Amino acid sequence: MKLEQRLNELVIKAAQDFDSAASEERKVFTDDEGSLHNDFLDQILEQQKEQRQALWKELYDLEEQCHNAQMNKVLGPRMTQLQQKLLSTKFETQELEKEIIYQQTNVDELPFPPNDIVTEIQFRNRLANTNLQLRSLASFLIEELATKKQKLFAKRTTVSETKTIHTALTNRLNEIKEEGPVTIPAKIRQELNSVRQRYLRTMDFLIDFMDEHYPPHAVDGKDLRTMEHDDVCELKFILEDLMNRSVIDPSNPYIHLQPGTYWTPYIETLIKAGIAQRHPLEPDRLALVDFRLYTD
Template identity: 40%
Template sequence: MWIEEKLKEIIAQAARDFDQIIAEERKIESSEDGTARGSHLDQILFDQKNEREQLWARLHELEDTFATSGSRKLFVLKVGAQVKYLSTLKVEQQELGKDLKEQIESVREIRRPKDETVNELQFKERLHSTVEQLHEALKTVDQELTDTTEALRREQTVLSECQQITEVLQQRVEEARQPEAMQRASIEAHETLNRLRDKHRTIMGELINFVNEHFPPHPVDGAPEMIDEGDEVDTCELAFLLEDLMNLAVLKPHDPYLTLIEGTYWSPYIETIIKAGIAVRDPENSSRIRLVDFRV
C-alpha cells in the first residue's frame, strides 16, 4: 500500500513541476540569433500537455474501476496482514535480542575467584572421586578375572578328563577290532551269561524251598473243610502263583496282569503278596494282579 502511495506522490510532484513550468510561459532565446524560440516548439509542448491530461484521465478511470471491483480492498487486506506479521516478527526479534544481551551480560558478570584455593579443592575432589571409581572398577575387574580363571580351570579339568576317556575308548576300539579280542569278548560274555543263569537257578531254587517251607499248599476259597480220606481237593500253591506272575511279566510286559478266577486261589495268600509289595492289583479291575516291576 505504501508503495502505491509513494508512486502517486512522485507522479503528482512531477505533474505539478511540469504545470508550473508551462504556466510561466517562458521564452527561451535562441543561441544562434538571439531571437525567441519558434512556434514549433510551443506546439510540441502543447501536444505533450494534452497527452499528459489524457493519461491522467485514463489513470483516474483505472483507479475507479479497480476500487469498484474490490481487488484494491483485497490487496490492502493481504498487504496489511503481511505487514502485521512482519511487525510481529520484528517485535519478537527485538525481544530475543534483548534476552540475548541479558544472557551475555550475565555470563560476563560471573566472577572467578582470584584465590586458586577453590580451584585446587575442586580439582582434588574430582581427582578423589575419579580414584574411588577406578578402585571400584579394579575390584570388579579382579572379581571377573578370578571367576574367569576358575571357570577356565574347570573347563581344563573337564577337557583333560574327556581326553583321557577318548584315549581309553580309542584303545578299546582298537582292541575290539582285533580278532583275538573279539573272540575273547565273546567267551567272556558267554561265561557271564552262564554265571547269571546259574545264579538265577540258585535263587529260584532257594525261593521255592522258602515258599514251600513257610507257605505250603492250602485249599482254595470255598473248598469243604471236612473231606474224606483219599478225596482230592483243589489247593492254592504260592510258588505256582509267583511263577505265573513272573512269566507274565517277561512274556507279556504290555499286559502282565493275572486274572484271579474264583475257586482257584486262597485269599490270604493273595493279600500276603500284595501287602508285602510283591504284587499290585489292577486299578480298574480288582480281580487282576501283576508283579511289581523291580527293575532299576
C-alpha cells in the first residue's frame, strides 16, 4: 500500500505541475510589429487544455477502479487460486530437481545409521540361509541312513544264510570223512561211460554234418579266390563258441560278433532255425537258445 500511495502522489504532483504550467496565459507577439497574435491560436490552446483535463480525469477514474479491484499497478493483476497452485507446483518441481541432482551426485555416499542395523540384517540373512542348508542336509542324511540300513539288513540276511549253508556243508563233510571214501557203484560207472560215448559220437556226427552241408566260407567282404586263412568263417566253430559260452556263463551266454570274422548267411541260418538268437538291445551279440527241457 505504501508503494501504491507513493505512485498516486507522484501522479497527482505531476498533473498539478502540468496544470499550473498550462494555465499560464501565453501571449504571442508577431515578429515584425510586436503586437498580439490573432485569437485563433488561443482557442487551440484552450481546446488542448480541456482535452488534457478530460484525459487526466479518465486516468484518475482508471486508477480508482484499479485500486477498488485491488490490482497491483507494478506487479500486474492479483493471481487466482489456480495460478497460485501452479506457481507452487513449479517451485516444488524445481526443488525436487535440485534434490535429484544432489542425490545423483552423492549416490556413492550412502549415510549409514550410527548402529549396526545393516550388519545385523546381513548376519540374520546368512544365518537363515545356513539354517535352510543344514535342514536340507539333514533330510538327505536321513534318507541315506535309511538306504544304508536296508542294505545292511540285506547283507546280514545273506551272511546268516551263508553261515547256515557253510554249517550244513561242514557237517556233511565231516560225515563223509567219518564214513570213509565213497566208491561209485559199477552200474553208475557203466552209465557214465555210455553217456560219454554217446556224447562223443554225437559230436563227431555233428562235425561231419557241418563239414558236409556248411563248409568253410569267406567272411563278409572277402573273395574265395583271394581269401587267407584268417578270412574263413566255419559254422561249426561258431556253434562251439555258443555252446561253451552257455555252459561257462549261463547268466550271460552272448558272444560278440566282430565285423570281418563271420559270414552273415550262416548267422541268419542259425537264427531262422531257432538255434541262436540276437540280443534284444545289441544286435551284434548272439546267444544259443535255451535247449533245456523243463517238466512240472
